[in-house]
Amino acid sequence: MIAAGSxxxxxxxxxxxxxxxxxxxxxxxxxxANRSSLLKHPGFEGELTFRYLPNVxxxxxxxxxxxxxxxxxxxxxxxxPSNGPEVYDFTSTxxxxxxxxxxxxxxxxxxxxxxxxxxxxxxxxxxxxxxxxSSGGKTSVAPNLPMGAGVKFKIKERLNFTAEFxxxxxxxxxxxxxxxxxLNTIKTAFYKDTDWYSRLTIGITYEFxxxxxxxxxxx
Numbered sequence: 048m049i050a051a052g053s054x055x056x057x058x059x060x061x062x063x064x065x066x067x068x069x070x071x072x073x074x075x076x077x078x079x080a081n082r083s084s085l086l087k088h089p090g091f092e093g094e095l096t097f098r099y100l101p102n103v104x105x106x107x108x109x110x111x112x113x114x115x116x117x118x119x120x121x122x123x124x125x126x127x128p129s130n131g132p133e134v135y136d137f138t139s140t141x142x143x144x145x146x147x148x149x150x151x152x153x154x155x156x157x158x159x160x161x162x163x164x165x166x167x168x169x170x171x172x173x174x175x176x177x178x179x180x181s182s183g184g185k186t187s188v189a190p191n192l193p194m195g196a197g198v199k200f201k202i203k204e205r206l207n208f209t210a211e212f213x214x215x216x217x218x219x220x221x222x223x224x225x226x227x228x229x230l231n232t233i234k235t236a237f238y239k240d241t242d243w244y245s246r247l248t249i250g251i252t253y254e255f256x257x258x259x260x261x262x263x264x265x266x
Contacts, residue, residue: 059102059103059154059162060101060102060103060258061100061101061102061103061155061156061254061258062156062158062204062254062257062258063100063205063254063255063256063257063258064099064100064255064256064257064258065097065098065099065100065254065255065256066097066098066100066207066252066253066254066255067095067096067097067098067252067253067255068095068096068207068209068250068251068252068253069093069094069095069096069250069251070093070094070096070209070211070248070249070250070251071091071092071093071094071248071249071250072091072092072093072094072246072247072248072249073089073090073091073092073246073247074089074090074091074092074114074115074116074244074245074246074247075087075088075089075090075244075245075247076088076090076116076117076118076222076223076242076243076244076245077241077242077243077244077245078118078220078222078223078241078242078243079118079120079220079223079241079242080118080119080120080135080136080137080223081118081119085245087118088116088117088118088119090114090115090116090117091114091115092112092113092114092115092246092248093112093113093114094110094111094112094113094246094248094250095110095111095112096108096109096110096111096250096252097109098149098252100254103151103154103155103156103164104150104151104154104155105148105149105150105151106148106149106151107146107147107148107149108146108147108148108149108172108174109144109145109146109147110143110144110145110146110147110174110176110193111142111143111144112142112143112246113140113141113142113143114140114141114143114244114246115138115139115140115141116138116139116140116141116180116222116223116244117136117137117138117139118136118137118223119134119135119136119137120134120135120136121134121136137182137183137223137224138182139180139181139182139222139223139224140180140181140182141178141179141180141181141222141244142178142179142180143176143177143178143179143191143193143215144176144177144179145174145175145176145177145191145193146174146175146176147172147173147174147193148172148173148174149170149171149172150170150171150172151168151169151170151199152168152169152170152171153165153167153168153169154168155167155168155199155201156201157201157204166200166201167198167199167200167201168198168199169196169197169198170196170197170198170199171195171196172193172194172195172196172197172211172213173192173193173194174192174193174194175190175191175192175193176190176191176192176193176215177189177190177191178190178191178215178217178219178222180217180221180222182221182222182223182224183224185221185224187219187221187222188219189217189218189219189221189222190217190218190219191215191216191217191218192215192216192218193213193214193215194213194214194215194216195211195212195213195214195246196211196212197209197210197211197212198210198211204254205253205254205255206251206252206253206254207251207252207253207254208249208250208251209248209249209250209251209252210248210249210250211246211247211248211249211250212245212246212247212248213245213246213248214243214244214245215243215244215245215246216243217242217243217244219242220241220242221242222242222244223242
């Protein structure tokens with residue numbers, strides 16, 4: 048089995064070291080106030096992104112995003128605390144900061160045909176992060192695990208279009224507010240907490256930091 052670091056070391060270097068960009072999209076929520084469909088209570092998301100591009104197959108990415116999430120127990124059964132309201136609705140504002148590793152299925156770029164570069168590629172992404180959520184007058188912080196897939200397309204040599212879908216597991220149960228935490232007073236393990244959110248995002252990025260083309264090493 049070939050280690051990821053070994054593959055990264057042998058892959059052809061990208062012509063630029065970094066890219067920076069922004070995106071907008073739609074969010075979804077799964078948890079105590081919605082267990083069926085991500086499209087039931089859509090929200091809005093905006094994000095800023097920064098990538099380090101070691102080569103044409105891998106990227107290391109930082110993401111800062113802000114989003115709105117909402118849900119309701121109006122059409123759910125057997126979810127309310129014994130002393131709670133008949134229907135619980137929530138709206139939450141979430142800020143997400145994290146780092147991710149991206150793997151491109153194809154060698155991504157524009158260049159000579161012998162380099163076998165492609166102007167587009169699907170990719171997978173996995174990372175770690177932290178979620179700061181505010182709902183019902185309460186603020187909570189919890190680690191998270193984003194995972195997803197997307198497509199990149201080169202509009203021009205340094206300009207890229209991206210479309211991405213991610214699911215984020217929050218290792219905490221207060222994204223949907225304090226009322227629905229520990230439903231029915233049943234305590235669960237840390238890894239079984241139920242809050243997830245999704246993001247369907249489109250974005251534009253711009254590459255900069257050109258590498259030395261005359262050098263015979265990857266800087």
